[in-house]
Amino acid sequence: MRSLDKTPKRLYFVARSVGELLLADSKEVLKVTATGLKVFERQVVREQVNECAYRLAQEGLPLVLPYITKQRLELPAPVLLELLNHRNLILPGGTEGDTTEKGAPKGVKPTLTDPAVLAALEPLKLGCVVCELAAADARALGFAAPAHATASDARALAESGAAAAAAAAAAAAAAPSGDGAEEVTGGLAANAPLAVVGWKGKASLAIMVEKAECLQMIDKLSAELKKQQEAAAAKA
Known part of the structure; x- marks a missing residue:
């Protein structure tokens, strides 16, 4: 530019x-x-x-x-869905329910508790990170797997x-x-892997995505998870 x-x-x-x-x-x-x-x-x-x-x-x-070979964080489908819904997850030890610089309440956000995700997040530097659907979940749900x-x-x-x-x-x-x-397979393989730009702060993990795009991802991911649950229930 x-x-x-x-x-x-x-x-x-x-x-x-x-x-x-x-x-x-x-x-x-x-x-x-x-x-x-x-x-x-x-x-x-x-x-x-x-x-x-x-x-x-x-x-x-x-x-x-x-x-991108660094600053990539794979999230299980439920964790990614929670991040998309709330747009910000508090890290253990972080402060929730505080006020903003203008004095407005931030509101209560859920805390990220998945041990595997926290362990993977720990070595990443503060700043920009890519939060993507874990490869195993991507394949199971028919999404494009993370590519390299x-x-x-x-x-x-x-x-x-x-x-x-x-x-x-x-x-x-x-x-x-x-x-x-990595080979990409599945019903939605023609699309890019389900990934969002995120930001790792000292007390939280947030995403830098427009709300409208978040809603589209939520609808798509929720629909595939529902299909998976219904298929599992039918086999039971």
Whole structure:
């Protein structure tokens, strides 16, 4: 994105051909209102050390998710559903029911208690994290399982995209190790894995997703869980 600000609010991923066209338009003859896919957003954090000025944007998450090797947290379906419903889960030892800076009550949020999830969350750094449906649950419910791209795919992405987006990608994610990408199967395999951009704070785990998109994910996940429960009850 062309900007006079050294740290623009948003970074967009565009094809190399589009990037070259925009860079060639030095006199700004083209009237471009918007282009590309929003991948990163600037994040200002108070009272916390933030290693990167940007966080992932939900809009561009399906594009970069396979290339992220760190800051990924797999959640069982019930935990992910609870996170989508409440948008914020208190971590053990965190404070709930406090007031905001303006004095308004925050309300009571549920506490994250799943031992496996807490153990997986512990080594992750404070800041942006990807919360995704666990691979086992994804396969059982017919969703696309978490995918991991090859190192060559990561290089191809960096070489084909805009320089600003590639630089931000290098700061947020490293090229994965391994020989191949994980096979994606299931009824919804054509779609991206069920994943959301989250934020790990000192006292809570929150998601950075619009409410409308959350509702769509809740409906989709709830429907598949209901089908699974009905199928299990029929076999019993």
